[in-house]
Amino acid sequence: MQKQSFLIGIFDDEQKLVDSTRHMVGKNYKIHEIYTPFPVHGLDDLMGVERSRLPYVTFLAGGTGLLIGLLGQVFVSSVSWPINVGGKAFASIPAFIPIIFELTVLIGALSTVAAFFYCTKLFPGKKVQVLDKRQTDDKFIMALEKIDLKEDDQTVMDLLKNQGAVEVMVKEL
Amino acid sequence: MSAQDEICHLRTPLVEKERTYKQISDDVLNTLEKGPSKYWLIGFTVAVLTLTLGVTSIGYQIATGIGTWGLNKTIGWSWDITNFVFWVGIGHAGTLISAILLIFRQKWRTSINRAAEAMTLFAVCCAGIYPLIHMGRPWLAFWMFPYPNSRGSLWLNFRSPLLWDVFAISTYLTVSAVFWYIGLIPDLAAIRDRTTSKLRKKIFGVISLGWDGANRTWHRYEILCLILAGLATPLVLSVHTIVSFDFATSVIPGWHTTIFPPYFVAGAVFSGFGMVLTLLIVTRKLMNFEHYITVNHIESMCKVLILTGSMVGLAYGTEFFIAWYSGNPYERFTFINRATGPYAWAYWIMVSCNVISPQLLWFKKLRTNLVFVFILSIFVNIGMWFERFVIITTSLHRDYLPSSWAMYSPTWVEICEFIGSFGLFFTLFLLFIRFLPAIAVSEVKGVYKFAQKKN
Numbered sequence: 001m002q003k004q005s006f007l008i009g010i011f012d013d014e015q016k017l018v019d020s021t022r023h024m025v026g027k028n029y030k031i032h033e034i035y036t037p038f039p040v041h042g043l044d045d046l047m048g049v050e051r052s053r054l055p056y057v058t059f060l061a062g063g064t065g066l067l068i069g070l071l072g073q074v075f076v077s078s079v080s081w082p083i084n085v086g087g088k089a090f091a092s093i094p095a096f097i098p099i100i101f102e103l104t105v106l107i108g109a110l111s112t113v114a115a116f117f118y119c120t121k122l123f124p125g126k127k128v129q130v131l132d133k134r135q136t137d138d139k140f141i142m143a144l145e146k147i148d149l150k151e152d153d154q155t156v157m158d159l160l161k162n163q164g165a166v167e168v169m170v171k172e173l
Numbered sequence: 174m175s176a177q178d179e180i181c182h183l184r185t186p187l188v189e190k191e192r193t194y195k196q197i198s199d200d201v202l203n204t205l206e207k208g209p210s211k212y213w214l215i216g217f218t219v220a221v222l223t224l225t226l227g228v229t230s231i232g233y234q235i236a237t238g239i240g241t242w243g244l245n246k247t248i249g250w251s252w253d254i255t256n257f258v259f260w261v262g263i264g265h266a267g268t269l270i271s272a273i274l275l276i277f278r279q280k281w282r283t284s285i286n287r288a289a290e291a292m293t294l295f296a297v298c299c300a301g302i303y304p305l306i307h308m309g310r311p312w313l314a315f316w317m318f319p320y321p322n323s324r325g326s327l328w329l330n331f332r333s334p335l336l337w338d339v340f341a342i343s344t345y346l347t348v349s350a351v352f353w354y355i356g357l358i359p360d361l362a363a364i365r366d367r368t369t370s371k372l373r374k375k376i377f378g379v380i381s382l383g384w385d386g387a388n389r390t391w392h393r394y395e396i397l398c399l400i401l402a403g404l405a406t407p408l409v410l411s412v413h414t415i416v417s418f419d420f421a422t423s424v425i426p427g428w429h430t431t432i433f434p435p436y437f438v439a440g441a442v443f444s445g446f447g448m449v450l451t452l453l454i455v456t457r458k459l460m461n462f463e464h465y466i467t468v469n470h471i472e473s474m475c476k477v478l479i480l481t482g483s484m485v486g487l488a489y490g491t492e493f494f495i496a497w498y499s500g501n502p503y504e505r506f507t508f509i510n511r512a513t514g515p516y517a518w519a520y521w522i523m524v525s526c527n528v529i530s531p532q533l534l535w536f537k538k539l540r541t542n543l544v545f546v547f548i549l550s551i552f553v554n555i556g557m558w559f560e561r562f563v564i565i566t567t568s569l570h571r572d573y574l575p576s577s578w579a580m581y582s583p584t585w586v587e588i589c590e591f592i593g594s595f596g597l598f599f600t601l602f603l604l605f606i607r608f609l610p611a612i613a614v615s616e617v618k619g620v621y622k623f624a625q626k627k628n
Binding site: 033034035036037038039040043044047049051052054055058062072073076077080081092095096098099101102103105106108109110112113116117119120121122123124125126127128130133134135136137138 | 328393
């Protein structure tokens, strides 16, 4: 794979990171990605991250689970093997509700998780190269791709330093 | 000073000591890098020995037959189902803490949710053993699932609450396990990036799924957690509702009660929080987590105990009143027999542990006294075990026909199997606190600044 080179600013405080992101976005810098040890609120809007469509997956998959539960049980008890119990209805829907509910939840939840793994491209054994090892510990990292930058590195580095970045550097991945 | 700061100062901090983010990681994750402590080794040895006892007795029971249990013609269900409901009930606190408290934005959940959820999973595993071994031929357990088969495609009875239970418990176990694992991913990545051991780096590299903490991933991650919490909340309520249907849909006096679903759910939350308290009061000492699982956390959980304990008490009273008010002589007899019959001792243990003892927690002095809370949580565990025993055994032992009245006592096989289930529970829990982060580090960091005093 082709190597990408990044200019990264390392912050040690989430407030400074948010302020700096606001500043950089205001100056029309394109931010490649921000890496944080925990979710920092407010970055989504600044970076223009669109609201995830995961809830739609849940709705559709949950609906599918509901139909499987309903139709499956109706099929079994009134088509495949109807048993007459004192003349009661074959398709006794109220008695099917618990299993319908459980299947709705099960299929809804598992599909949403699968969709999450699919769109975030996470899978077991994935090789990941982190820009800085501390990004899962205590540092907040703003990464700008060098191709997107119009100024020379030093100008941007100084800019980031002025915003409160404790370290700035160029990294290749 | 902004409005938010104002509010923050009114609250006590969630983490008691001034910490940097790095120190939070160190406090929780360094415990995994060190060798096991002496206490852990002792605890683990005892747990594995009890587990061995359980496995041996289960092996004996399966080889010999269900006749090794003390059941008889009148009492066809007793310790087996009591223990099943007992463990399922305990398995309710974890998801309640992680899902319902997430939806209610209760930030204090962050330092206890990981351990509570793990406890949930292990408790549900313990519960699952009982229906399996009660089958007598556990290798045919797959008959419980609907699949096209060679028996004329003979299906399951979808109208049976026991089958609903199969679906409810397996869904609950699956969804809780997935929810728990999703919560672990960021911390697994943190271990991968900080560990010095090559083996650990490899293992955690695989199971952290390539997590890098990118903001776009976090965005989806938070939505995913919210969705899973939204799904798990009705799920956790449904599970014990369905467990209560096992009894409530029958026509046995003492079981055939419309109050059962909410009564069982309240009882499950009560017993679950009892067990969480028992475990966490010990864990915080063992693992030096006192600054994270603070007295405030214990106090909040005690308040949940007061609430759910009172709900359980109210349910006992309502049940008794309705038994009298219904005018049904069998119903009336069953309840009077519970309180005054040969199993009255069990009934009064239940009432004193579940209704009377949690009322002591109204006193702040008592609920901030950890030794007292620990002892009380044991009482809650005992009381809730007896609740299930009372409901199940006393309703059966004196049925419509006095000539078939009988008494029940467990055999050594049942006793060993019950002790063995604790062995399984503690073995799994001790392995968990040894090899995985017992506190959700990334979540604690996320709320750390909340209510922390500003310099």
